[in-house]
Amino acid sequence: MTAPRLRIAPSPTGYFHIGTARTALFNWLYARQQGGTFVLRIEDTDRARNRDEHIAGIEAALRWLGLDWDEGPYFQSQRGGLYASAIEKLLADGKAYACDCTPEDVQARAKARGDKTPGYDGFCRDRGLEATSGRVVRLRTPDEGESAYDDLVYGRVAKPMVNVLDLAIRKSNGDPLFLLANVVDDADMAISHVVRGSDHMDNTHSYLLIWEALGYGPRPVFAHLPLINNDAGKKLSKRRDKVAVEDYRDAGYLPEAVRNYLALLGWAPGDDREILTVEQMVAEFRLEDVKRAPATFDERKMQSVNAEYLRALPVEVFVERAQGWLRDRWAPLGAEVQERARTLGEAVAMADFLFLPEPHMDEKEWAKEVAKQPALAAILDGAIARYPEVEWTADALKDATAAVGEEAGVAQLGKAQAPIRLAVSGRRVGPPLFESLAVLGLDRTLARLRSARARLEP
Structure with missing residues (x-):
């Protein structure tokens, strides 16, 4: 067997989310344990929201957590030719088609049908439109059968094809959409394991349709991680919760303590230990042992873990690190x-x-x-x-x-x-x-x- 290749692929549209950090950590742990490769890919196709300082923030946050990458960073903004070629192939093979429907058109037809859960209805499938500028390109999805994949965390995941909509893969301005670029990059970079949040489980069906339509061969192994909730049981939100890794760095948390706590969000060693060295995490981590239930982020618990790490520091090291933190803040x-x-x-x-x-x-x-x-x-x-x-x-x-x-x-x-x-x-x-x-x-x-x-x- 060849060594696995895993990736973390954040978008530079904001601060580095604590959930993305947990996902990066789990990818990194598995790659290190298996002697594999950890790839950093920046998904910067959203030109209106990308910021250079957020790219720098992603790299700084990963380095602060000790999650060194082996390849990259690769930038999707520099890989447009690959995506354009993939879209042209899908169009030429009849597996994608052009569409000129506006969101208002789709909503109006759904309203006329009395459909309370509207989605794209395939209106342009057989219209034979040219894929010119100003038109979206959509993947042609089979109407029969089911889509299924095996997930290391959730087991077999299946969905009737009739419920998999014709996904847009190219914007009307010619830019690729997220999932098309995601699939092309994973294939081109030979990613063997796709480890990401469970909010991506549903679009994995469309991912696989694109993968197979492009003839990429054996599919990657999937492991979807449970989402992270706050201590009130609600999904972490940047509007309501402190979710940026930078916030905890700036508040004076130790990176090794944050890394330790993140490892416990959805996974745990086989006993009651909560304080683990990075070497212990690498040795004991198993994707198959990740729990399906949402993890709870409790800052008070992380403070307790951080306190353990602080107390374990030699006094001279504690003083040195405290002074460094103050210097950075000032x-x-x-x-x-x-x-x-x-x-x-x-x-x-x-x-x-x-x-x-x-x-x-x-x-x-x-x-x-x-x-x-x-x-x-x-x-x-x-x-x-x-x-x-x-x-x-x-x-x-x-x-x-x-x-x-x-x-x-x-x-x-x-x-x-x-x-x-x-x-x-x-x-x-x-x-x-x-x-x-x-x-x-x-x-x-x-x-x-x-x-x-x-x-x-x-």
Whole structure:
């Protein structure tokens, strides 16, 4: 048997999700255990949402967790010729067809049929349209039989073909869609094991149809991992939960502790151990032992694991790593704080809100802001709504705050940002706000804005 080849294929459209990190870890553990290859592939076909800083963030997060890759990073944006050739082959073989239906067309036909669960109905299958610019290309799916595959975690997974819709594989602008590029890349890179989240289980049927239509031969082995819920039993959401690996890095967690905790989300060794070295994980990990039930992410439990790791450090190593963490946190604002501080004590006080779980609110300043700023609630609400949608950089946050102020009827940026500064730092003066927000991170910023907003409730 040849050594297995596995991959992690994140999209650079946001921060590195804790669920993606768990998936990367499980791929990495299996590859290391079996003497295989771990491939990093960046799925950057969504040109409107891709960001270079998110690519850098993916690589930095993987390195921080100790998940070194053997090949890559490969970029889908540089592999367009492969996808175009695959689509041309499918069209030439009659296994794909052009479609000019708009979403409104599809919905209107579904409404006319009284279909309450509408999907694409194959309207353009036999119209013989040319695959010109402005038209989608769809895979022709069989109407009879069933699609089935064996999953290392969930066993046999089957679905009637009549319920597998004609999937779009090329956008109207000519760009490949996710699943087509995914299949072509896996075949071209000889990926032997596809280990990913269980939210992909259903589209694996379409994956296999594309695979077989392109004549790629023996299919990969599939292992779908259970989704990760928060401690309330709901799927982790970036709007509600702290989901970015960077947030835990910036909060002072040890990477080896986070890696250890992630390994326990859906898998466990054959006894009651919770603290495992990476060598133990590599030796004992089995994809077949991954549980089907959703895993629960409990930050308090991860804190407990992190505390175990901290206590195990030699004192000199603990001090060195604590100093390194402080240095990294101070670096982005060091020059600004240096310009404003008169003593080292003042310098620490100016930026302490970056390190504290909650800021120490200056109640007198808060009362003044409530009294003089009638748009206070509107500004906080606007920031809470707008900030999750913007690129998390100082410039983008400045523009977003200006827009929030205008919507609230506050034209001057200084007046619009004052309530936000107070909410996140507890004071009206301090380091530059937008650089501070960039360091603080989205999740902690939103939590503080919501806490300040709650103060206004009767």
